[in-house]
Amino acid sequence: MTELRVGLVIEDDHDIRELVRVVLSQAGFEVHMATSGAAGIRAARDLNPHVITLDLGLPDIDGFEVARQVRNFSDAYIVMLTAKADELDTLLGLESGADDYLTKPFRPRELRARVAAMMRRPRSRPATGYVASSSQRTFRHNGLVFSYATRTVSIDGQDVRLTPTEFDLLHCLLEAGRTVLSKADLVRRLRNEPYDVGTYTSDADERSVEVHIGNLRRKLGDDAQNPRWLQTVRGVGYRLAPAKT
Ligand code: CA
Numbered sequence: 001m002t003e004l005r006v007g008l009v010i011e012d013d014h015d016i017r018e019l020v021r022v023v024l025s026q027a028g029f030e031v032h033m034a035t036s037g038a039a040g041i042r043a044a045r046d047l048n049p050h051v052i053t054l055d056l057g058l059p060d061i062d063g064f065e066v067a068r069q070v071r072n073f074s075d076a077y078i079v080m081l082t083a084k085a086d087e088l089d090t091l092l093g094l095e096s097g098a099d100d101y102l103t104k105p106f107r108p109r110e111l112r113a114r115v116a117a118m119m120r121r122p123r124s125r126p127a128t129g130y131v132a133s134s135s136q137r138t139f140r141h142n143g144l145v146f147s148y149a150t151r152t153v154s155i156d157g158q159d160v161r162l163t164p165t166e167f168d169l170l171h172c173l174l175e176a177g178r179t180v181l182s183k184a185d186l187v188r189r190l191r192n193e194p195y196d197v198g199t200y201t202s203d204a205d206e207r208s209v210e211v212h213i214g215n216l217r218r219k220l221g222d223d224a225q226n227p228r229w230l231q232t233v234r235g236v237g238y239r240l241a242p243a244k245t
Pocket of ligand 1: 011012013055056057058
């Protein structure tokens with residue numbers, strides 16, 4: 001049996017709400033809708049959705065604040081829908097905890113593609129008492145323990161809560177080790193494409209990766225100047241910092 005996937009649309013514009021509802025329904029989601037930020041946060045808490053589409057301009061509280069509050073309890077994939085191609089809004093959205101964004105107006109197939117790419121990235125909720133076996137892709141590096149099976153990360157024994165995108169980026173870097181990954185590599189990886197196919201990535205995509213890496217660093221408490229985990233290779237990309245003995 002496959003788990004029923006729940007989608008939540010937080011949007012005050014009727015037409016866009018309908019468009020998103022149809023796209024998510026066709027993708028196999030049970031779709032719920034909220035027309036204000038406060039109702040959206042309540043619904044996210046009650047329904048524990050897999051995917052949330054979040055309008056930036058809501059009548060009560062803005063989408064940035066909604067994302068920040070939802071992130072306190074949810075690991076849903078959050079796609080922010082921004083009304084203008086304003087880069088600042090986009091980056092602020094990602095800083096507030098969204099995984100991805102789409103600029104309105106967008107075509108249904110663009111949203112379908114984003115949702116499909118997100119759903120290929122696994123999200124697991126381990127049952128209580130679940131113990132990952134050591135063979136299931138566990139990484140240990142400089143006090144950080146990363147378990148792919150349980151989707152958990154801890155540092156010196158303290159759990160660190162990451163968004164799905166931050167988790168996936170950390171996974172890529174741990175897997176690659178000392179091999180440098182370019183921002184374009186990481187963009188492709190988040191889209192679930194192979195590193196080396198050379199598909200187009202935009203400057204905006206690459207800046208999104210920078211923002212997500214910045215968020216990840218902050219949550220890990222890592223220092224960009226003297227990194228324990230995430231090393232910036234100037235003009236190229238990122239790689240894992242050397243193991244400290
Ligand atoms: Ca709106």
